[in-house]
Amino acid sequence: MKDAYEQAGVNIVAGEKVVSALQQKMKLQDSHVLDQIGGFAGCYELDRDQQTRPILVAGSDGVGTKVLLAAQANQVNTIGQDLVAMCVNDLLAQGATPLFFLDYLALAHLDEYQVEQILSGVLAACTDNQIALLGGETAEMPGVYQPQHFDLAGFAVGLVAKQNLLNPHNIQAGDYLIGLPSSGLHSNGFSLVRKILFQDKNYQFTDVIPTIGQSLIDELLRPTKIYSSIMQPLFGERLIAGAAHITGGGVLKNVPRMLPADLLAKIDVTTWPLQPIFELLVQEAQLTIQESYQTFNMGLGMVLAVHPANFGKLAALLDAQHELYYRIGQVESKEDLKEAQVKLVGVIDD
Known part of the structure; x- marks a missing residue:
């Protein structure tokens, strides 16, 4: 009973x-x-x-x-x-x-x-x-x-x-920006994802998008990458000046969190491949550059700031782990403190 x-x-x-x-x-x-x-x-x-x-x-x-x-x-x-x-x-x-x-x-x-x-x-x-x-x-x-x-x-x-501790005071103008790829969408932007794909466009979970190569639901539920094993060796050698987890707010909102107020990140978006799931979402919703890079990770899960003198050793450690990485830009001084802290280059203006 x-x-x-x-x-x-x-x-x-x-x-x-x-x-x-x-x-x-x-x-x-x-x-x-x-x-x-x-x-x-x-x-x-x-x-x-x-x-x-x-x-x-x-x-x-x-x-x-x-x-x-x-x-x-x-x-x-x-x-x-x-x-x-x-x-x-x-x-x-x-x-x-x-x-x-x-x-x-x-x-x-x-x-x-x-x-x-x-x-x-x-x-x-x-x-x-x-x-x-x-x-x-x-x-x-x-x-x-x-x-x-x-x-x-x-x-x-x-x-x-x-x-x-990694904090903005460690970062200097001239530091390289290194992007570690995401495994997909990770776990952010899904309210917009669901609206675009299932409310506005009537996709089905079982749909297989040719460029993606698997069912849509399998791609959407691809688990978020954990960067612990990748970054621990870099911590051990003290090779990182700063790091940004590209989560809610995308590249535009998260990279500034690791920067002091007088510096900006100049990022070339042509330096890493755009994964098919992001191409699909941007195309179907006709998202602007601002909307795309402020909502999704756009293929980057972590961005690292590295002093140029440390780049060679960092690259060697990542290569030894067979981990992909991209040199996506550089830290620069800001001419105007009101200027945005992320400058995207290699894109067509909206």
């Missing part, structure tokens, strides 16, 4: 089964995690020699309306990586090594398979990037969410020595 809470739409037993299965996998994590699974909070033990003058760097983010497409398509196995990436890439942009992560999953009704797929994706992304999944919360809230729909949020903490 159902108890009163289950009659109200909350399945406690199902939730406990999912959490118990996940906890068994979480026990395999690194030695910094104290074995207190099932407590009210997770515990992470710092070593005395982890950093000198240690700074904890924290960030929180979500996946946005990309979750609507994942839920509608019933393809939720990669959305966990999106969540981890959105938080962890922000830490990397400050020069921090990610330590641990917590997730928050809220949904109308707990479907064991759906939740297992989502949380297994979170754990896999953490494990692949040597990040401890320290805990989280799964909340059933019938009446707040539609059936089969859910929302995801995450919280990450990283560590960096104070002298190694």
Whole structure:
């Protein structure tokens, strides 16, 4: 017989089964995690020699309306990586090594398979990037969410020595700008994506666009790239002066976040290939240059500022990892403080 809470739409037993299965996998994590699974909070033990003058760097983010497409398509196995990436890439942009992560999953009704797929994706992304999944919360809230729909949020903490923090004061006129490619749309701009493709143009999830070469839904749900393994060796050699995670706000809004007020980024958009998904969106909606580069990442997931003397070593380390990168521009002094901090070249004016 159902108890009163289950009659109200909350399945406690199902939730406990999912959490118990996940906890068994979480026990395999690194030695910094104290074995207190099932407590009210997770515990992470710092070593005395982890950093000198240690700074904890924290960030929180979500996946946005990309979750609507994942839920509608019933393809939720990669959305966990999106969540981890959105938080962890922000830490990397400050020069921090990610330590641990917590997730928050809220949904109308707990479907064991759906939740297992989502949380297994979170754990896999953490494990692949040597990040401890320290805990989280799964909340059933019938009446707040539609059936089969859910929302995801995450919280990450990283560590960096104070002298190694990436901040605008490190960047100088003449620094090279290096673009690290995105794996696609990542997890931003999906409200516009859904409007363009499914409201205005009536595309279907199963449509295969010849230039893309796979179903549209598979392209849209391609998981966000996590840059931790790429950037850690660069941190170790202190080769980066600044970094910008190209997330909500695109290139135009995120690159200025790493710059001091008296400098600008001159970026040549012909220096990296435009992925077919962006070509499709720009063409179908007739987006302006401003709209495109202020909404989408346009093929760049991270932009690095590098002193010219460090470029050769940085390039060698990226080549050794077989990672693509593009020299996309340079930092310049601003003649007028009111001038925009990103100047796009190689484009036709709108």
